Amino acid sequence: MITRRIINICAIRKIYFKNEIQKQQKINQINLQQINQLIIQQLFSKHKVKSQIFTKMMQDFTNQLDIQGGLPWTKKNENIEKHxxxxxxxxxxxxxxxxxxxxxxxxxxxxxxxxxxxxxxxxxxxxxxxxxxxxxxxxxxxxxxxxxIEFEDFLGTDNPEMHKLNAHERFLKSFD
Structure with missing residues (x-):
């Protein structure tokens, strides 16, 4: 009897937490969309064009925009396929x-x-x-x-480090 109650309580908690996680994911998705809209509005605030083409372009751009990755065209090596x-x-x-x-x-x-x-x-x-x-x-x-032993050990890296600055200048450059 007690074990059935414990199992039922655990099942109820599992369902509750699953629902809470789903709610939080929806909230995060809504917040991300609102942030994307604000960014778009700030980017295009100089242009007061009100047209269907502009709003469609904003929606498409908002869908492409990734807050963590930055703007889609600024990602490094995105178009280069890995071997x-x-x-x-x-x-x-x-x-x-x-x-x-x-x-x-x-x-x-x-x-x-x-x-x-x-x-x-x-x-x-x-x-x-x-x-x-x-x-x-x-x-x-x-x-x-x-x-x-990996290939970098005997072939070297893709980007050899060619320091033209001394250690002090590199240290100061890291704060820029």
């Missing part, structure tokens, strides 16, 4: 990490993956001045990536 092997390698890393965390959670409890995530976040924080390349050696050791 399929690069996509597979990136997804493989995410899949492996997710599988490890699930295994750790099943073996040691849910606190262990959270502890690992916190430690990784601490090790991933920048430890050098802005403008200097980060080594992230501690993170590589923790994630056991130190003994892996």
């Amino acid at each position: 399929p092997v690069q996509t597979i390698q990136e997804m493989r890393l995410y899949g492996q990490e997710e599988a490890k965390m699930k295994t750790y959670s099943n073996l040691y409890g849910s606190q262990f993956p959270m502890l690992l995530t916190i430690e990784r976040n601490i090790l991933a924080q920048p430890s050098r001045l802005p403008g200097e390349k980060q080594s992230l050696l501690g993170l590589d050791i923790m994630m056991n990536r130190l003994n892996q």
